[in-house]
Amino acid sequence: MSGYEKYVDLKRGLVSREIFFREDIYREELEKLFPRVWQFVGHESQVPNPGDYFTSRMGEESVILCRDKKNEIHVFLNSCRHRGMKVCLYDEGNTNLFTCPYHSWSYTLDGKLQGVPMYKTIYDGCLDKAQWGLIEPPKVVNYKGTIWANWDPEAPDFLTYLGDAKEHLDLALDCRDGREGGSEVFGGITKWIIPCNWKFPAENFMGDTYHNPSHKSVDLIGIGPSARSDVKGRRDNELEKAKHLWINFPQGHGVHSAIMPEGEEYVESFKDNPEVEAYFRHCFEERRRRLGDKSRLRPFVGTIFPNTSFHGNQPRSIFVWHPHGPTSIEVWRFFLVDKDAPKAVKDFLRHYYMRYSGPAGMTEQDDMENWNYATAASRGTIARRHPYNYQQSLGASKVDDPVPGNVSLQVSEENPRALYNRWRDYMEGKGWDDLLGRNDPMYRKDA
Amino acid sequence: MTASLSSVAEPPADQAAGAIVEVTGVDRLLLRQEVEEFLYREAEMLDSRRFEEWLDMLAEDLIYHMPIRRNVKYGTHEQAENTRQDKDISWFDEDKWTLRKRVEQIRTGVHWAEEPLSRVCHQVSNVLVGPVRDMADGSREVDVSCRFLVYQNRVEYETYFFVGKRNDVLRRTAGGKWELRRREIILDQNVLLAKNLTVFF
Numbered sequence: 001m002s003g004y005e006k007y008v009d010l011k012r013g014l015v016s017r018e019i020f021f022r023e024d025i026y027r028e029e030l031e032k033l034f035p036r037v038w039q040f041v042g043h044e045s046q047v048p049n050p051g052d053y054f055t056s057r058m059g060e061e062s063v064i065l066c067r068d069k070k071n072e073i074h075v076f077l078n079s080c081r082h083r084g085m086k087v088c089l090y091d092e093g094n095t096n097l098f099t100c101p102y103h104s105w106s107y108t109l110d111g112k113l114q115g116v117p118m119y120k121t122i123y124d125g126c127l128d129k130a131q132w133g134l135i136e137p138p139k140v141v142n143y144k145g146t147i148w149a150n151w152d153p154e155a156p157d158f159l160t161y162l163g164d165a166k167e168h169l170d171l172a173l174d175c176r177d178g179r180e181g182g183s184e185v186f187g188g189i190t191k192w193i194i195p196c197n198w199k200f201p202a203e204n205f206m207g208d209t210y211h212n213p214s215h216k217s218v219d220l221i222g223i224g225p226s227a228r229s230d231v232k233g234r235r236d237n238e239l240e241k242a243k244h245l246w247i248n249f250p251q252g253h254g255v256h257s258a259i260m261p262e263g264e265e266y267v268e269s270f271k272d273n274p275e276v277e278a279y280f281r282h283c284f285e286e287r288r289r290r291l292g293d294k295s296r297l298r299p300f301v302g303t304i305f306p307n308t309s310f311h312g313n314q315p316r317s318i319f320v321w322h323p324h325g326p327t328s329i330e331v332w333r334f335f336l337v338d339k340d341a342p343k344a345v346k347d348f349l350r351h352y353y354m355r356y357s358g359p360a361g362m363t364e365q366d367d368m369e370n371w372n373y374a375t376a377a378s379r380g381t382i383a384r385r386h387p388y389n390y391q392q393s394l395g396a397s398k399v400d401d402p403v404p405g406n407v408s409l410q411v412s413e414e415n416p417r418a419l420y421n422r423w424r425d426y427m428e429g430k431g432w433d434d435l436l437g438r439n440d441p442m443y444r445k446d447a
Numbered sequence: 448m449t450a451s452l453s454s455v456a457e458p459p460a461d462q463a464a465g466a467i468v469e470v471t472g473v474d475r476l477l478l479r480q481e482v483e484e485f486l487y488r489e490a491e492m493l494d495s496r497r498f499e500e501w502l503d504m505l506a507e508d509l510i511y512h513m514p515i516r517r518n519v520k521y522g523t524h525e526q527a528e529n530t531r532q533d534k535d536i537s538w539f540d541e542d543k544w545t546l547r548k549r550v551e552q553i554r555t556g557v558h559w560a561e562e563p564l565s566r567v568c569h570q571v572s573n574v575l576v577g578p579v580r581d582m583a584d585g586s587r588e589v590d591v592s593c594r595f596l597v598y599q600n601r602v603e604y605e606t607y608f609f610v611g612k613r614n615d616v617l618r619r620t621a622g623g624k625w626e627l628r629r630r631e632i633i634l635d636q637n638v639l640l641a642k643n644l645t646v647f648f
Contacts, residue, residue, distance in 0.1 A: 089518070089520075090517075090518050090519050090520050091517040091518045091519065091637070092517065092519070092527075093519060093520050093523065093527070186535060186536045187530060187531070187534065187535035187536065188514075188515045188530035188535035188536030188537055189515070189536075190515065190536065190538070190639075191637070191638040191639065192638060192639035192640075192641070192642065193638065193639065193640055193641070193642065194642045195642060214559065216555070216557050217552045217555040217557045217558035217559075218552060218558075220552075220555050220557075221548050221551045221552050221555065222548075223545075223548055227548075228544065330638060335536055347533075350535075350536060350540075351540070351541065351545075353536065354536060354537065354538075354539070354540060354541070355541065355545055355548070358538075359538070359639055359641060359642060359643045359644045360513075360538050360539055360643075360644040362548065362549065362552055365558070365559075365560035365561075365643045365644075365645055366558065366559040366560050368560065368642045368643050369559045369560045369642075369643070370559065372605075372642055373602075
């Protein structure tokens, strides 16, 4: 049995507690996993003008997202090539040059090393400036406004990596009326520390529908968009009659989406504000007109392998579970809205998002508590001898039926099983054919 | 872009204009006494988990705002350090209805983030009484700033210190009752160093 096979046994539905706790496994993830995956860095709306920058993060490392004078978007490691000091000290802003506070080397907005003090006397003939620009990930993409980067020069392009998860991620990124793209991010990126391993929330957002009763307290009181009209629950139940799907993909992504019945009319879901209700009714009808039958697909949640997750509709955000130690994460959440939505709609959604998500979010607070103490309880010597149970709906999925991917029509842990399946391949240093699941029997239609 | 509320002297943009009143000498001493007692009584209600009585101390038109803080370049703090009330995502930007929901949630007994309940201690200090305004409806508003240290201890070892400044507007209604009209909570953190914000500030 190879090194990592002993931690992940998909046939019997068992995953070892060790992988959520051990420092050495965590260090291996930082070497073998995060440098090869596509990671969400930010949104183009955060850097609208030349010179704008937003300091972001990939793995444990600080990166700069910026727009240069030619309007091109770049991602750079936030570290001077000379002796490492951050060249960008601020969360966001606008600048002409990134200048290092230590020895004043300066870099242009497209990452070139420009200013080296006393160059003529002490560096001419020793330093080839062209070789010492800011470190850039070899692959950066702008996908419908979201900026992703990958440190692996051999990595497949983003759309190949995304595969059939694209259609589901699009549900979060496209306009509510069916136009492609068109989103922007609200000012104010929430960043906070949770004492848990990053894989707990990553798998939670693949559609851990089973944990729904944990949110009983928020459902009892009602905080959804119709809560002031006395509707209980944390979101409106517009998908009550929908067929739910839990789908995982060969690249390791997993989503929970739903297909509305044919001929389904608009379900009122923003009862607290008639203007907002009218807007969403209009969006529903426009989307149906534009997309036809495809408009029946609606999102819940998803995780793009390995640690970028999204809420597709109520609420609507994209977020990253940044590794911050074997039992710690720093979450960064970016709330999305249609750029051209009316102010009343943006305000309404903003308030809903704030009371739902994040450390002050009445729904999410209970998730944080569970992830925290589940991790804490898994540290013990005896605890770690007993693997976690991932047996839910084993064998109950079908490939490409009724949609592309490995599909479960009942509440299932097949999605997390797929995550750890692929995680294991990265940790064993497999090639891209394997990492894209091209040889994986799990995704063979006649398997 | 609305300037962030960092000084007591400037009234918030949403304030209906009131007539500034000069309060001096013994009157000012008595006013300070009333204000401090209000703030300490508030802390007492929260620390003893008398959440309904705390809600009674809040005005129906309360604005409760805790901005997210950013690390920004020298000279840009006024515009860019704090997220804006009524525009951006903040830690809290809410009203009494939402705060009441939070209390209701704790009282379900199955809000796991507060089950079992945290042990919380609010320390309020550095109270400064700012401008006083007499309003058209017979109420009186007072700008008050202070410092807070909210200590939260949870389960066995979980401990958080939330430290910062508060810029409040207190209202004494025409009937003589004091209530909290507006609160801006300036938490001195950038990345939040707590997993949850289940405490009231």
